[in-house]
Amino acid sequence: MAHVQSGDALGASYRLEEPLGSGAVGEVWRVSSASGGPDLAAKLLRPEHAQDPTLVERFVRERSVLLALRHPNIVAVRDLVVEGDRLAIVMDYVTGGSVRDLLESRLTLPAGEALALCAEVLDALASAHAGSATHRDIKPDNVLLAESWRPGLQGAVKVSDFGIASVIGERTRHTTGMVGTPQYMPPELLSQGEIGPAADIYATGIMLYELVAGRTPFAGAGTDFTLAYRHVTTLPPRLDLPEELWAALEKTLSKNPRERPGAAQAAAQFRRLAREFADLPALSRSVEPEDFQAVDRPATVLRGAPAEPEAGPTVVARTPESPQPELGPAGSRTIVRPMPRRDPARPVEPVEPENTASKWSAWLTRKVLVLGAVGLVLVVGLVFGIVLTLPQSSPAVGPRAADATATQQDVPLPSGLSVSRAASYDAAAGEVKLTITYSAQKAPLRGPFLEVLPGAAGSPACPPVTWENAAATRNKPSLSGVSANCGWSVDGVRIPAQGSVEVGATIPVALAGENALDEWLDAAAAATTEATADDSVEGSAYPVQRLRGIQVQTPARTVSQTALPVTLVPVWPSGPDVLGPLYKSPATGKPSEMLTAIAGGEKGVRFSDGCSGGLAVSSDGLVVTALAVAPSCVLRAVVGNFTDLASEPFGITTRE
Structure with a gap:
């Protein structure tokens, strides 16, 4: 997580105001809310722990439990922000x-x-x-x-x-x-x-x-x-x-x-x-x-x-003289x-007392065992020699793949991202050279993007990859929430609107079979699509690939001559995420990383009147004001490549 400072946006709903303290796993900040109201406190995971899968997993896993903790003597958790590698718990600000x-x-x-x-x-x-x-x-x-x-x-x-x-x-x-x-x-x-x-x-x-x-x-x-x-x-x-x-x-x-x-x-x-x-x-x-x-x-x-433990070996705690961290x-x-981790002490097997009367029979038994072992070794040696003299045959393997080329094209995503892949296989070097072309439609897009690059068919090992024109690291499911074997997080990619960017990768992989390269490339693309479309994944990782839609939410009723609160809620394969909004209007602070990734920031957001003059929109298209009284209004919106968005009907009334 990048260094944070006063004035930074925390998701789409909050702005950092001042640090309040720090602990082993988090920094506490006073934050203001874009929707107004009293200041809140936010605990951010410390930067040095942001890459610790155990801490991040614990932080994210407790989302529903934390939000459900409601008691007069518990500091109420109001929200959880999960944005890239920044995670924060937003709670009441207690001043005493x-x-x-x-x-x-x-x-x-x-x-x-x-x-x-x-x-x-x-x-x-x-x-x-x-x-x-x-x-x-x-x-x-x-x-x-x-x-x-x-x-x-x-x-x-x-x-x-x-x-x-x-x-x-x-x-x-x-x-x-x-x-x-x-x-x-x-x-x-x-x-x-x-x-x-x-x-x-x-x-x-x-x-x-x-x-x-x-x-x-x-x-x-x-x-x-x-x-x-x-x-x-x-x-x-x-x-x-x-x-x-x-x-x-x-x-x-x-x-x-x-x-x-x-x-x-x-x-x-x-x-x-x-x-x-x-x-x-x-x-x-x-x-x-x-x-x-x-x-x-x-x-x-x-x-x-049990109240009365069964008899057994006593477990002795570590003594001060024992090795200690x-x-x-x-x-x-x-x-x-x-x-x-403490391993339970293994029970000591009882030792039978030696029977001197049976020494002679024990010696005979050992002698028989030794002679038997020698005989077995001689038999194995004889068999091994016979095998060596037989004609040798090579194990049946498929024909090694020859030099080849292959191409593949993904279906365009709702965010406007199109991905095409071109691969060439060098049989002598035993490696695939892959060129991935990312293209954008109406809005600029940026990574990170997920790419799955598996080994050869039937190989469980993930090959090393050398990347060009991008900064890529192994996908970490504990951070992204996305499980993808041999997955990579490709960052540093900035795609202009109606433009494209190429990223190169070299993968050492020994292919076998006539159509091995086509099969490998199709498998890589299919695994990437499957991982980003997984409806069991929660969170905002890889937003350009995983975002399926955007909901425009407004209050069911608002008052004329006031700013209309608007929330843009991302819809993931798992459904809408009201706890991690994409954008809120009126906005304060910097735009969220999600909004920057899919629309280039606030410049990719535009609201428009769907109420026949009942709404006024600011010149930058970001602030909506309710004007005339109307029983049923609709707000329209454009967010990046999502151009046909509309809210549910809402009413405008006079101030009481």
Whole structure:
């Protein structure tokens, strides 16, 4: 993803205003909306992670879950922008700061206030868990406040940053990576690489401890691995709190995730305790202990395991002396780093005691085996010698293809793109030279374009390709969403209106058969068409090839003498995508990359009156104003090669 700056467009609906902060996987910006209304916040995937398939896949996969998360204590996600390699979650802009800011100013909170605050966090988590989503990174930085905190304040807590939440199909999710913040990581993630909703309860307990004590329970000297390891092997230092309150806090910090309460249960208990201990004064900020008390045995029981585990070999957690990855200084920042997968210990086969009485029979058995093996070797050698003396015959293969040429032409696409391919085969060199000609009709077009260049028939290997006049990289399904074996993303192609551009490729491939080149070229074109027409693919990758239509959307009713809101919705093989509009009028900021690719930007957009004078269109054709009262109007539009677009009928009324 290119470097972003203030004033840049974010999709067709937003403009970046100012940066608000950054984390391990994203940068947060304040953004304005083209449709007006209050400012929003947008979390953009960091440029250095934009090429990480795992992070991008997680970011995109949670689209429907994020939009469905609606709770008074969750920062509402309003939109997801997926545009090229830029991905962003657009959410409400919360202005009261974070609980981290509150901690820095207050150092500690009275237990009653801390319990009330964490109860609202648990309310949010209960709602998310019911929707099969877990946060995975609860900490004061990700809990925002709608207004400045004060005793008795209710409804101000807003849990944010569900952008790195993990969608779970079961109660737990195995992982081979470490995503989270070391000070708040549950022990089961470190000891077993397993995480589930109980991890959020654990992190909330850590945050409650921090609000009361001014520090997290396992903070201290060492790397973040050292800190994280304490979650598995040591007990949280006891705080000077009433027994009932400490017991509730300690329960959320259980090493066994099965023993932690659910979010709703914990929220109810925290609220009751907040009322009972409302007059308890705040503690002084706790200091780091000189040493941590070790648990008798590191926890290995996992959520969902039987209450009474079957007898078997004990799983021992990694010891401090064991090899450990260097993860850097301990801190409270989210980390996304690889973790080695733990393989279950293989059971040791029991060794039978030696029977001295049977030594002689054992020797006889070994002697027979040795003699048998020698005999087998002699027989194999004899057979091999006979085979060598027989007349040799070559395996049956098809005739090697001779020098040949072939051509192929695609059907023109709705965007106005036409693709023709001309190939020549050099039998001596064993390579195909391919010339791809991209042509445009009414509007300029630009890449990236998908091209599938397979190996020889029957070969699963994808050949290397040398490109000319284009910058091409292997298609990455995790980024584009398009699955295409041996696919290439061809960029740097700019096709003028009613013009054409040629791109060259050299492919080392050994063809066999009389019509091998024609068959190879047809297979390449067919695979490209199939991939770009796949109706299971979502997202805006390869828009010139994948766009099937454009919908012109307006409100069902508008007021005269006002600008008419217009949204151009792209229609992909999977259907219309209202979450990723192509263009909005009136527009702010730069045009979207999709619009630039299929129409050359805003200059390729023109609206016109379909209401017999009921609409006025600006001189640049981009802003529409409702004029006269009319019961039924239609707005017409031209977008690049899409020249016959019209909205559904809408009405114009007087201002009330």
